[in-house]
Amino acid sequence: MMIYNKPLSSAAFLAGGSLAMAMILYIFRKKSKSATSLATFTLGKAKPKTKVMKGVVEPPSRTASSELTGPVIWVHFGSQTGTAEEFAKIIVKEGRKQRMNMKLVDLEKFDASRFPGSFGIFLVATYGEGEPTDNAKQFYHWLLERSGGNSCSGMQYAVFGLGNTQYEHYNAFGKLLDSTFEREGGKRMLKLGLGDDDKNIREDFEDWVKKLWPALSEHLGLEQSSQQWMDEGVQYKMQVKAHGYTKPATNGCSFQSSNALDAVHVETLRVRENRELNKGGERSCRHVEFDILAPAVGYETGDHLAIFPENDMSMVKALAARLQVDLSLYITVKDSDGFSPFPCPCTVEEAFARYLDINSLPRKSFLVALAEFARDGSERERLLKLASKEGQDLYHQYVVLETRNLLDLLNDFPSVQPSLECLVELVPRLQxxxxxxxxxxxxxxxxxxxTAVVVEKKYQDGRSFHGVCTSYLRRLHQGDIVRAHLRKTNFKLPREVSTPVILVGAGTGIAPLRGMCQELEHRKRMLAPIGKNLLFFGCRRPTEDYLYEEEIGGWLENGTLSRVHTAFSRSNDTLGGGKVYVQQRVDENAIQLLSLLDAGACIYVCGSTAMARDVKRVLCQSLIFLRRMKGNGAEAFLEDLAKEGRYHQDVWTT
Ligand SMILES: Cc1cc2nc3c(=O)[nH]c(=O)nc-3n(C[C@H](O)[C@H](O)[C@H](O)COP(=O)(O)OP(=O)(O)OC[C@H]3O[C@@H](n4cnc5c(N)ncnc54)[C@H](O)[C@@H]3O)c2cc1C
Ligand SMILES: Cc1cc2nc3c(=O)[nH]c(=O)nc-3n(C[C@H](O)[C@H](O)[C@H](O)COP(=O)(O)O)c2cc1C
Structure with a gap:
């Protein structure tokens, strides 16, 4: 039996109980004492050594590979925006501290020749309509092809799914993977973990990972108790080195960032036009047009654009002033394994504007860390109270509902003066x-x-909260350069041009439907016999946010659209028909919709997850009442439509 005799450390990165909190405080205090003044930092020359093997992301570790013992434990991640990857890295780091032979695998680069292996941990997010993330798709299809072949025999596995209960197919991919592994002969080490991004996905992960270590110990035959794994608490891993005030000789980054966000293919786009769409009301909705600069890059109707925003300079400057740090200072940030969380060296200004989500709402672990920097005892107590279990409601009101970001917090707690190490460690990466x-x-x-509605909330105390990307979009001027990534989707019009289409959208959900109307009009101009096309559109008021009203009128006039059904949720005038939501219009027109479906129509729903759920519910009810279907029969009917590629949703949470 193997017994590891290295000091034990924590799997948890957030502290819930008072013991863990005390541990964190102890470690932060130790770090604060040993902190060196920024001005005395020098730039180390050594580059991190990276070993690369097919499909394996091998971070250099303080625990040399030769010290790692036992069978290889493959830690896979399927991630779109980095959370699953971040969680996978936490597991690898913690496991390696225990000398477990852990290897991180990006499912995109999965190597079939070494699958299944003896131990596999999978952290996978669900996207689209219950689908794998882009980087996990190939792996999933590979697995499907081997279905029934006992392809996971000999593998002991654990799956943690990342999802959001606002979506209809909650954690569908995690669940599917977990059951597929079992069916294919794998042995489950730990019950499937489910993380809900609508609530607190980090706490869900923390709870699951607490159980992972004892489960692994048991299956590896190690003598470890679950308590031992938890004892040490969280530690600062980031180090910030300042280079003085001159630009480094290398024009750009000499250190590789270990963040998947920096591996994404980034396009540069140039702003052609940026105009207001709303005709009235307090809200702003921007129509922004971007020229694609690279000749080889293109897109298709219905695709997504991921925009890399920058924080507002007034906030960046205010934060720097509050922290008494020079924005032009060049810094290199590295964690204890030598990896940088973003491209370095960079200026503090770049770090604050481009890489750190300084506008995000501070997590409780961050409040605990900030408390350690409070010179005033009562401020320290208040911060710890906010972060405690008893302070749950207070935290929800003060941070979440009243949307307080880091700067708001620092203004409310003037004696708190956190270090840059603390910020780069605990402020999330700007997505x-x-x-x-x-x-x-x-x-x-x-x-x-x-087409983007600007997120803006105003409070009675004069504060306001501005969404990072939408306020960035609002600030853009003609000629500005923007970093972005084009992403393919399955939200596509039917190939057969005469197929009728039913478009349903509310608010900015009109966005891809506008693209589709442009395509339908184009087909019509090419003399293709287009089908009977309906648009259902919902917004607040006809005089306020009826987006692209003139264009929609034009499509109706020239026959691209056969009929437009509008629903105004805050209008009292008879023109808009009172307070109506788009799903009600769908309900009122159910007979026509079902007969169009009989004729082979395709449905496209876009907007909030809540609206899409209601539209589906209304269609289900219509099938029950008009077609005498049973409840599950109606659901199965719509599921089948989706499988046939005739029911599409492009939805998001707000
Ligand atoms: C696949 C996909 C497609 C999308 N397409 C569009 C689109 O075409 N047009 C569009 O405008 N958005 C779209 N979104 C949403 C968009 O990605 C951003 O989430 C949104 O613009 C807010 O970003 P932000 O950086 O300004 O806000 P953040 O800085 O991220 O702030 C988020 C905060 O604002 C709140 N919030 C977010 N959206 C709203 C809202 N609409 N009203 C009130 N509060 C809100 C959140 O609850 C949260 O508290 C899409 C999202 C996805 C996943
Ligand atoms: C466009 C989009 C589609 C999503 N679809 C689903 C879904 O069908 N089911 C689900 O449980 N979660 C869904 N989610 C939520 C994500 O899985 C969740 O936010 C997860 O934490 C993301 O992990 P990642 O950062 O590693 O990509 C979706 C999120 C987005 C933005």
């Missing part, structure tokens, strides 16, 4: 935001359009 492209490549082959 790209997805937008459904609102143009058609057939009409605008070198230009993508985006």
């Amino acid at each position: 790209s935001r997805y937008y459904s492209i609102s143009s058609s490549n057939l009409v605008h082959p070198r230009c993508v359009h985006v």
Whole structure:
């Protein structure tokens, strides 16, 4: 029996109980004492050594490979925006500290020749309509092809799914993978873990990972108790080195970032036009057109554009002033394994503007860390209270409902002066935001359009919260350069041009439907016999946010659309028909919709997850009442439509 005699450390990265919190405070205090003044930092020359083997992301580790013992434990991730990857890395780091032979695998680069292996841990997010992430698709199809062949025999596995209960197919891919492994002969080490991004996915992960270590110990035959794995608490891993005030000789990054976000293929787009769409009301909705600069890059109607936003400079400057740090200072940030969380060296300004989500709502672990930097005892107590279990409601009100970001917090707690190490460790990486492209490549082959409602909340105390990407979009001027990534989707019009289409959207859900109308109009102009096409559109008021009203009128006039059904949710005038939601219009027109479906029509629903759920519910009810179907029969009917590629959804949570 193997017994590891290395010091034990934590799997948890957030502390819930008071013991863990005390541990964290102890470690932070130790770090604060040993902190060196920024000005005395120097740039180390050594580059991190990276060993590369097919499909394996091998971070250099303080625990040399030769010290790692036992069978290889493959830790796979299927991730779109980085959360599953981040969780997988936490497991690998913690496992390696225990000298477990852990290897990180991006499912995109999965190597079939070494599958299944003896031990597999899988952290997988669900996307689309219950589908794998882009980087896990190939792996999943490979697995499906081997279905029934006992292809996972000999593998002991554990799966943690990342999902969101707002979506209809909650954690579908994680569940599917877990059951497929079992069916294919794998042995489950630990019950499937489900993380809900609508609530607190980090706490879900923390709870699951607490059980993972004892389960692994048991299956590896190690003598470890679950308590031992938990004892040490979280540690700072980031180190910040300042280079003085001059630009480094290398023009760009000399250190590789270990973040998958930096591996994504990034396009540069140039703003052609940026205009307001709303005709009234307090909200702003922007129509932004971007020229695609690279000749080889293109898109198709219905695709997504992921935009890499930048934080507002006034906030960046205010934060730097509050932290008393020079924005022009060049820094290199590395974790204890030598990896950088973003491209380095960079200026503090770049780090604050491009890489750190300084506008995000601070997590409880961050509040605990900030408490350690409070010079005023009562401020320290208040921060710890907010982060405690008893302070749950207070935290929800003060941070979540009243949307307080880091700067708001620092303004409310003036004695708190956190270090840069603390910020780069605990402020999340600024993510790209997805937008459904609102143009058609057939009409605008070198230009993508985006339709975005600006997120803005105002509070009585004079504060306001601005969404990062939508306020970035609002600030853009003609000629500005933007970093973005084009993503393919299955949200596509039927190939057969005469197939009728039913388009249902609310608010900015009109975006991809506009692209589709452009494509339908283009087909019509090419003299193709287009089908009977309906648009259902919902917004607040006809005089406020009826997006692209003139264009829609034009499509109705020239026969691209046969009928447009509008629903105004905040209108009292008779023109809009009172307070109506788009699903009600779908309900009122159910007879026509079902007969179009009989004729082979395809449905496209776009907007919030809640609206899409309601539209589906209304269609189910119509099938029950008008077609005398049973409840599950109606659901199965719509499921079948989706499988046939005739029921499409492009939805997101707000
Ligand atoms: C596949 C996909 C397609 C999308 N397509 C579009 C699109 O075509 N047009 C579009 O406008 N958005 C679209 N979104 C949403 C978009 O990605 C952003 O989430 C949104 O623009 C807010 O980003 P932000 O950076 O401004 O806000 P953040 O800085 O991320 O702030 C988020 C905060 O704002 C709140 N919030 C987010 N959206 C809203 C809202 N609409 N109203 C009120 N509060 C909100 C959130 O609850 C959260 O508290 C899409 C999302 C996905 C996943
Ligand atoms: C466009 C989109 C589609 C999604 N679809 C689903 C879904 O069908 N089921 C689900 O449980 N979660 C769904 N989610 C939620 C993600 O799985 C969840 O946010 C997860 O934490 C993302 O992990 P990642 O950052 O590793 O990609 C979706 C999220 C987005 C943005």
